[in-house]
Amino acid sequence: MxxxxxxxxxxxxxxxxxxxxxxxxxxxxxxxxxxxxxxxxxxxxxxxxxxxxxxxxxxxxxxxxxxxxxxxxxxxxxxxxxxxxxxxxxxxxNVRYRDDKSYPYLAVTLDEEFPRVMVMRGAKRKGVRYFGPYSHAWAIRETVDLLLRVFPVRTCKPGVFKRARHSDRPCLLGYIDKCSAPCVGRIDAAAHRRLAEDFCAFMAGDTGRFIKEIERRMLEAAAAEEYERAARLRDDMRALQRALEKQAVVLGEAVDCDVIAFAEDPLEAAVQVFYVRGGRIRGQRGWVVDKVSDVTTADLVEHFLLQLYGESEAVPREVLVPAEPPDAAAMAELLAERRGGPVRIRVPRRGDKKALLETVARNAAEALRQHKTRRAGDLTTRSKALQEIQEALELPEAPLRIECYDVSNLQGTNVVASMVVFEDGLARKSEYRRFAIKTVQGQDDVRSIHEVITRRFKRYLAERDKAGQEGGDAGGVLASYGFQEAGEREQSAPAGGARKFAYPPNLVVVDGGPAQVAAAQRALEELGVADVAVCGLAKRMEEIWLPGEEDPVILPRGSEGLFLMQRVRDEAHRFAVAYHRQRRSKAMTAGELDGVPGLGPARRTALLKHFGSLKRLREATVAQIAEVPGIGPRTAEQIAAALHGGAPPNGRAAGKAAASRGAPPGDAPGRVPTEEDSADGGGR
CATH class of the missing domain: 3.40.1440.10 (GIY-YIG endonuclease)
Structure with missing residues (x-):
């Protein structure tokens, strides 16, 4: 260096x-x-x-x-x-965009004596008119098949065209009138070129002129009692209309623009472009890029515009972007030179264009998700990622089992934590666990991490010792390697049942920096666990922190190891946030219904399932509430009173009333169920 x-x-x-x-x-x-x-x-x-x-x-x-x-x-x-x-x-x-897949174009070879309509991929050729790109080749062929009724342009390959000229016999399309058969002299080169140019004009958005012309000729034929010719012109007009229906109308007829949107994370970004011509979406295209440098969305826009229009003359009058490039005026001037006319680069703030930009952004997010899924699913890539992590953290062996922990709260309330498990580079959702923090009040991620690591490894030590005392080789070995069912709750696992925490990880990852890493390491040392490596992944710089080290470990941008670490961290964050929202929602519901006699967790769940939300329950009448199975008229009145500010009966009377009606144990007034460590249940 x-x-x-x-x-x-x-x-x-x-x-x-x-x-x-x-x-x-x-x-x-x-x-x-x-x-x-x-x-x-x-x-x-x-x-x-x-x-x-x-x-x-x-x-x-x-x-x-x-x-x-x-x-x-x-x-x-x-x-x-x-x-x-x-x-x-x-x-x-430098930022380098690469296609997330190969997109086909509809091409018209205007550089040939008899222009040909074809599907084309790869590098563009001078003298060829391109339309698209399209997401699928069959979409191009469907459009061409409809348009050949009106614009019977040649579509055959050079070899087929040459054989037809020598034999003086047209191909099948010539016989069914979907080709003007210039190969056998039915039409001369000038007339055939006019057909090709009309085809290009229709594809470029000049559609109304052709439809009106065919309609005029159809009416003339009908007036002259040439009904067969009128019927054919009617079918031609319908074919053009069907071709137009396949292209969604999103903006006004006079609008030509490219709509560009990004979806990004600290390591990668995906970009999608929708090509709008004549107010219709004519095609779309996508790229992905590794962020090898520190770039903002505005920087990505600038780099992408340079790549997209660097040597192209197909620049629209307007380009819609999520953020203006740093030198917007200079970029607009450069694109105007390419186009030969003014170009406007702008960020839509409202209306149909903003809605379309949001649609393109959703497509970009889906493209990024699919790209990550393909990348994570490759066995060679996962093996390389685990090897890179082993070398960077100087581990004795590849971390075949990685556990990641994250804490989630809202201003110190409903503090929860998550534990996600990746084995051999893949998420193992049956091993996920979630924790309701018990000993920490307020926003203290460091103490929360300490509590979670302590609870998790206490269970590991207890189950390991229990397996050793039982001496059951088969059950103990299987459990130690994770062959077990995920239990529902920490307290409810039966004796001798599934050991949910019996398999220790090779690497513990915490979401955070040196303080969180030190707390996790301290928890392991207090329990005497010395064979588990610990590190932290900080979001801001994507650096990896090791216990007791002053400087972080920096994995190369775009490396498979960093990609896997980021994916593990993001999954832990997702799982923690989902559990926090669930706890917060339950707490809000319990607060409004707290103190209603005979209304325990089961009946609260039945009420919310019946009405769909607390808002609809609040709007319901007493009679409607009483229709819920298990809710009587008297309980319905008390629920309505509680939701509308009425004072519920005193606790002692309520308890007696509940007992006299045979309320189930655990549905005592004011009791709210507490969540313990539990499984994800397959990604709920």
Missing amino acids: ADPANYRPAPGTIPDSPGVYRFRDEHGRVIYVGKAKSLRSRLNSYFADFASLHPRTQTMLRTAAGVDWTVVGTEVEALQLEYSWIKEFNPRF
């Missing part, structure tokens, strides 16, 4: 003007390209306070061995040069 101070430019040598700079490694390879309004200000920010930089930026600076720059006249020139250098050098620390 190089010391940035060794290659820092001398004071006064960096110009105070727009430009583009390159960081190179010791072998001369370009590893990062950036642009700046002021080269002096931007480059000095890299060297002024190294410790305050983001860890990813620090890694880039340590990898580099030198920096050079080129001065340009304007910010637009800087954008153009930055794009050219990124494409030329492919720097490892």
Whole structure:
């Protein structure tokens, strides 16, 4: 690793003007390209306070061995040069988008004597008109099949076309009038080109002109009593209308725009683009990107616009984005040069365009989820991730079982914690556990972590000792390796039953930094557990903290090890938040119905299940409440009084009344059930 101070430019040598700079490694390879309004200000920010930089930026600076720059006249020139250098050098620390899949286009080969309509993938060719991209090739073929009735353009391959010319016999499409058969001279090259251009005009959004023309000819044929010709024109018009119906109308007919949205986490981002032409969604496309540097959403937008429109002339009049790029005016000017007309880059704030942007964002989130699922499902990738974690944390063996703990609360109330388990890199939801914090009041994540680790490993030690005393090799061995059913509650596990905590992890991960890691390590030491490794994963910088270490471990951005650690941490956070919301909801419900005689947990659940929510229960009449099974007229009156501010009967009388009606044990007034450690139940 190089010391940035060794290659820092001398004071006064960096110009105070727009430009583009390159960081190179010791072998001369370009590893990062950036642009700046002021080269002096931007480059000095890299060297002024190294410790305050983001860890990813620090890694880039340590990898580099030198920096050079080129001065340009304007910010637009800087954008153009930055794009050219990124494409030329492919720097490892720059944001690089890659397609999440290969998207097909509808292509019209206007560069040929007899243009051909076809499905095309891959690199674009000069002289070919493209429409799309489409999500599926069959969607293109359905559209083409409908349009060939009206625009019978050639669709055959060059070999088929050449054989038809030699044999003077058209293919099947020529016989059924879905091709104008230029191969046998039914139509000359100029007329066939006009058909292809009309096809392109219709696909580009000029639809009304063709439908009105066909309708006019149909009425003329009907007036002239040429009913067969009128019927054919009617079918042609319906075919065009069906082709239009396959493309959703989302905005006004005159609107041409690209709608771009992102879904991101600290490691990766997914981007989706919807292409809207003539107010209709003509296609969509998606990319994913590894965040190898510290970038904001605005930075991602700038990089993506450069990649999407860098060499393309298919720039719309308007581009809708979730955040404006840092140099919005310069980017708009650059895109206007590409288009040959004004381009507007804006963030929609209200109306149909904002709603469409939200739809695109949901598609981006789904694309990111699917990408992570595919990545996590690969056995080779999981093995590599476990090996990277083992090497980074210097573990004696790969952490085949990882347990992660997270704490959730709202302003110190309803404090809960979660434990999620990953075995061989995959979530094992039957082993998930959740904890209601007992000894900690208020927001104290450190003490909460200490309590949770203590409770979990006390159970482990107790079940391990119990297995040793029983001497049951088969049952003890199976339980120690996790072959057991998930119990419902910690207190209710029968003697000799499932041992839920008998299998110790190789690695304990806590959501937090040095304080939380120290609390977890202290809990293990107090219990005498010395063979379990502990670490913490902090959200802000995604750094890994080890007990007693002053500096964190930084896994490379994009590494499979960091991806797995982040996924484990995020799953623990999700599970903890879900349990906290459940506890909070139960507490709110219990508070309003607290003190109603004869109304225990079972009847409260029946009420909420019947009415769907506490709001609907509050709006119900006494008669409607009494319709719930197990709720009598008198209890219904007391429930209504409690929900509308009435004073319920005193506790002693209520208790006697409940006893006289045979209320089940445990439904005593004012008792709220307490949650103990319990299983996830398969991801409820």
